Amino acid sequence: LFDAGPGIVRRAAAAALGHKLDALNPPHLDTVFLTHLHSDHTVGLPDVIFTPAVLERHAPLTVYGPPGTRRMVNHLLAAWAEDVAMRVNGLERGDAKAYRVNVHEIAPGVIHRDANVTVKAFRVPHGSWRHAFGFRFETLDKTIVISGDTGVSEEIVKHCNGCDVLLHEVYSVEGFKRRTPQWQKYHSTFHTSSVQLAELAQRAKPKRLILHHQLLWGATVESLLNEMRAVWNGEIIYGNDLDIF
Known part of the structure; x- marks a missing residue:
């Protein structure tokens, strides 16, 4: 999983059912990569920690994220300590391992490697956030780059460089014109416009560009x-x- 927005476990379960992807069934959700710590990317993190554990995950959750991730996770575990104690020590006799979280606070470079995939992190400019990351996801036959939330970044151009898929955030130029000057300043600093993204794609040359985190503000798709x-x-x-691709 990359980021943990609201409702993430239910949506993963729906994808598992609809697309017959057993890996997305809740008991198998055991690894999360966080691009940054904005609430819309992390408010589902307690869901990923606790719901799969209740549904009989038998391994700790592993979380890769920017500095500050460990503190966030520690606060979440403290907030649900009474619940965990009841589930592990009460009649449920839950697996204590499933309620543990292994946190890796990341820096640019390779952050994860197993038999199927290598994941590289790189910094992106997300306004005044000190730590925001994109990810390059390499398998034997595909390279996928995930922008995270970002303004225009040459790091994305470098790490894509003809990648199979670039998953990138975007906002509408038409809708942007309807925003107040204060919001325009914010969005132009923290995010990437449709025109800026198209210009970036000319340089990054992805085989397929998938838009996410779309901000329309009344404009049409x-x-x-x-x-x-x-x-x-x-x-x-x-x-x-x-969607599945």
């Missing part, structure tokens, strides 16, 4: 796609919940 297609003619997909 088609208008956002048209803004991008006027600049870049590669494959662009507007991502939706539970």
